[in-house]
Amino acid sequence: MAENKKDLILDIKDLVIHYETDDGTVEAVNGLDIQLEYGKTLGLVGETGSGKTTTALSILRLVPDPPGVIKNGSITLDGKDILNLPQKDLESIRGNLVSMIFQDPMTSLNPVLTVGEQIAEVIGLHENISEKEAADKAGQMLEVVGIPKERYGEYPHQFSGGMKQRVVIAMALACNPKLLIADEPTTALDVTIQAQVLETMKELREKFGSAMIMITHDLGIIAEVCDEVSVVYAGQIVEHGTLEDVFERTLHPYTEGLFGSLPNIEERRHRLQPIPGLMPDPTDLPKGCCFAPRCKYCTEACTKARPEMKWVSDTHYVRCSRYDEPGFKIERSVQ
């Protein structure tokens, strides 16, 4: 493992989270590692149910418990050991040091409070200022995300989807968090609005200097905003590297599959090549590599043991046992 002692805002080590239900144990996150430096943006890509959101919630210690149980691992956020903090300290961290943008702005705003009140609430909770000052600051935050502050007293249903998401962003950024977690922030929006919202987020993130974790299954968004990418499959990072590493020097067959499922505007010769099969049942993960049943490079050995992390450069690693064989290459890198 590359031992580079950088300044880390977030350091997740070997995180294991299970949902223990009556119907069996759902292994949502299985030994996941994330290292993120101050001010950098990390993209988490993966299919639905691969454990991205669970990971994000665990950073805020908001994994629903029961049934969620954090089995193993450590989460260090800005030097604080999140898994062993008392409830009170957690409350002061949430929204302040780290904040979250949710997938669906339609449901993540309270329908009976005005948008201004909701932004002012965050500020009031974390900054020791009067209600009036909090309201003023909330008005400023609205302006920052491009909404006139005259609309302070309006209710969420009077806003369009894109504007609601801007309000959510304003709430998330109101206390200058050092880490911003965006959980599919644009999935519920249409494409033109997506672009606007992403642009706003990018601008503001630079302005406030926050680090960001962008959770998405849209590789386009990743290419747009991220410095580093982690590809998550069945609760594990199967490939991690800088944007160039993952996009240009793709190593893992699953990442290749993701790119294969994207339409290519310049080359319309091929049909799309979707990844065959489905995500393995998280209550019953295969013994070997979790991707093995769907992988066209799968060998006997792949189904026997879980692959280890393999660093190919200082910034790039992959979890695939085929790279133990000298000269192994996936099709994408041959082209």
Add this chain to the structure above:
Amino acid sequence: MATTNNSAAQAGTATKKRGQFKETWRRLKKNRMAMIGLTVVVFLVLISIFADVLFDYDTVVIKQNTQIRLQGPSAEHWLGTDEFGRDILARLVHGSRVSLSVGVVAVSISLVLGGSLGAAAGFYGGTIDNVIMRFMDILLAVPSLLLSITIVSALGPSIINLMLAIAISSLPGYARIVRASVLTVKDQEFVEAAKCIGANNFEIILSHIIPNCMAPIIVQVSLKVASAILSTSGLSFLGLGVKAPTPEWGAMLSGGRAYLRNAPHLTIFPGIAIIITILSLNLLGDGLRDALDPKLKK
């Protein structure tokens, strides 16, 4: 009256609270039925406040005058007289004090108590939920009038105890309603979002969940004030509520029972008073529910 104040303050963003109140009022005004209800309720409240000015308690309301007993409506006694020759209008006016105050106080007590129990049960779930709701089930298992009778006889008949008894017997209704609406709201994403911004459970329940549960609560309150007035009447009839000769609508209603054939106005007028009060409270409650819902804003 506060218009000058208001327009000056409108510029600042911190004064939107007042704007919200004005907004609700504006929408309530558009609802004609609700305004009728409100007018009647205000009228009744004023009457009960100024009852002493309208009719003297000792000489008109409780003084017996058997020579003029059971008279029908006349210019002198607008609604006639009862079996002891007392003016029915005067007794209705003074009776509104008892009926309204019992209704309002009993409902406030059970709303605050039952509501917080229900909210806690719904929000925390698990053991807390079980303990609270099973206790409510026990209360619910006893017919509410029977429960009130038991409580009043244990504590001794008085208006305060009457209020308490009615409040306790309607606790489960509030607890169940609030719990049910908390359950539908608490798993919504904005509650999770509130957790993410670092709000604690108390703040979340108070400022995010309860405002979203207002609609059923308001309806329940307006219905329950009415039923509290009815319960008071029932208990008074059994001799456990208001003691004679204090006028009370229910007691008047049941007192006139024996004369139903010859002097029906003894029962009709208190009955009408109860009906009007209950109807106008329900109309007002309905209108308020709509006016408070920002999603229906036009």
